[in-house]
Amino acid sequence: MFVIGDIMKDITRRKFLIGGAFLAAGAVSGCFRKNPIYREAKETLNILGDGKIRFVRQHIGKSADTRKILFEGAEELKDAKVELKAENGEVTVSDAKYTPFTDDSAQRHLYEAEINGLKAGKSYEYRIVTASGESEWIKFHAPSKDKLTTLIFPDSQSADYSSWENVAQAAYANNSDADFFVNMGDLVDNGEDHTQWEAWFRALTGVEEHIPSAPILGNHECYDNKWEVRLPNAYLNYFPQPDNRSKEFPRYYYCYDLGECRFISLTTEWDEVNGFKKGLLDEEIEWFQNEAVKTDKKWKIVFMHRDVLQYRIKSRPERKEGISEAGEVFMPLFEKHNIDIVFTAHLHTYRNRGKIKNGKHGENAPYYILTGVAGDVRYPNLWTDHALDRVVAPQPETDNYLVMRIAGDTANIKCYRDDGALIDEAEIKRS
Numbered sequence: 001m002f003v004i005g006d007i008m009k010d011i012t013r014r015k016f017l018i019g020g021a022f023l024a025a026g027a028v029s030g031c032f033r034k035n036p037i038y039r040e041a042k043e044t045l046n047i048l049g050d051g052k053i054r055f056v057r058q059h060i061g062k063s064a065d066t067r068k069i070l071f072e073g074a075e076e077l078k079d080a081k082v083e084l085k086a087e088n089g090e091v092t093v094s095d096a097k098y099t100p101f102t103d104d105s106a107q108r109h110l111y112e113a114e115i116n117g118l119k120a121g122k123s124y125e126y127r128i129v130t131a132s133g134e135s136e137w138i139k140f141h142a143p144s145k146d147k148l149t150t151l152i153f154p155d156s157q158s159a160d161y162s163s164w165e166n167v168a169q170a171a172y173a174n175n176s177d178a179d180f181f182v183n184m185g186d187l188v189d190n191g192e193d194h195t196q197w198e199a200w201f202r203a204l205t206g207v208e209e210h211i212p213s214a215p216i217l218g219n220h221e222c223y224d225n226k227w228e229v230r231l232p233n234a235y236l237n238y239f240p241q242p243d244n245r246s247k248e249f250p251r252y253y254y255c256y257d258l259g260e261c262r263f264i265s266l267t268t269e270w271d272e273v274n275g276f277k278k279g280l281l282d283e284e285i286e287w288f289q290n291e292a293v294k295t296d297k298k299w300k301i302v303f304m305h306r307d308v309l310q311y312r313i314k315s316r317p318e319r320k321e322g323i324s325e326a327g328e329v330f331m332p333l334f335e336k337h338n339i340d341i342v343f344t345a346h347l348h349t350y351r352n353r354g355k356i357k358n359g360k361h362g363e364n365a366p367y368y369i370l371t372g373v374a375g376d377v378r379y380p381n382l383w384t385d386h387a388l389d390r391v392v393a394p395q396p397e398t399d400n401y402l403v404m405r406i407a408g409d410t411a412n413i414k415c416y417r418d419d420g421a422l423i424d425e426a427e428i429k430r431s
């Protein structure tokens with residue numbers, strides 16, 4: 001299990017952003033113990049009106065005309081609502097559903113309100129209203145029908161989430177027309193540690209209020225404070241994914257439509273989940289074939305955490321190059337169902353493989369991109385290049401993000417370092 005071992009070597013210290021300022025947590029070597037400075041300051045909330053509300057954010061809906069507004073109260077709020085204002089000044093009101101949960105001994109008072117009827121390409125504003133006050137109006141836009149801009153962030157798991165903050169803020173500042181953003185799993189290093197989730201959300205201040213998030217599950221969301229596997233309790237509570245109609249595994253995998261695209265967000269964490277609930281992979285495959293790929297949208301794009309290829313590791317000569325377990329399961333299905341682009345993560349390196357068919361480069365096949373790293377857990381000199389790699393990010397890698405612009409029959413995908421340097425560009429045409 002290389003992942004934890006390598007990550008633990010990289011841990012040197014933690015910092016947390018509190019109330020807009022960094023407070024150094026001091027040197028914490030090799031462990032994730034709680035930070036007392038952070039705990040004392042946890043009531044430093046983003047005050048909106050005279051209520052204590054923080055982490056106001058948008059979350060992806062099933063289609064372009066709907067999305068969720070999420071926020072968190074310091075305590076249970078009275079009469080929480082979301083007001084939506086259209087360009088003509090018309091205001092509609094949605095009640096916010098109270099969804100409390102407790103994890104890592106921290107109680108959360110989460111609220112979610114669904115807003116509907118958004119018209120393509122139009123501008124809107126929303127605000128949070130409670131019995132004790134209201135927030136400022138927050139601007140956003142609904143995606144247009146004919147072009148779509150997506151920000152894609154690889155693994156952001158970190159010891160110090162300031163590097164995640166830098167890459168997320170740079171991506172949005174340089175692409176303020178973005179319609180939404182995707183996180184490729186391993187959002188946090190430890191899925192139970194509530195201080196990491198708080199640092200992760202804080203890093204998105206100024207971004208997630210304006211564009212919806214569409215995260216996928218990674219293996220690190222399935223670790224508890226003792227680094228043992230558990231169900232991803234915090235992840236499942238924080239992210240109310242579009243309904244997949246599953247009784248056993250709601251929110252684990254899902255799909256949604258924006259513009260001319262069907263996006264399919266898969267889970268590759270069936271090994272982690274199997275010890276608690278059986279049947280995830282079989283159910284997901286059935287859903288993928290019978291529901292997710294059934295669309296008349298022009299583009300079909302997949303996001304999945306674990307990569308489809310297996311790499312040699314310099315220190316482990318017995319490990320062979322080839323196709324990973326996730327690749328063996330899904331690559332034939334991607335070919336069969338004409339998936340256009342597949343984004344993967346987990347290996348903390350950026351690799352563009354081009355189109356792969358039957359385990360070799362080919363035409364009329366899915367285009368595969370391994371997305372890189374967007375946190376401070378990096379694996380310098382770990383992987384030996386794969387024969388299917390066409391572009392590898394300059395080594396050693398720092399943080400990166402991807403911007404995918406789709407218009408008509410063309411998808412343009414650019415990979416940037418967090419300082420704005422262009423690492424790679426791919427143009428994919430629908431045949």
Ligand SMILES: [Fe+2]
Pocket residue numbers: 155157185186218220346347348
């Ligand atoms: Fe990771």
Ligand SMILES: [Fe+2]
Pocket residue numbers: 003185186218219220305345346347
């Ligand atoms: Fe991972």
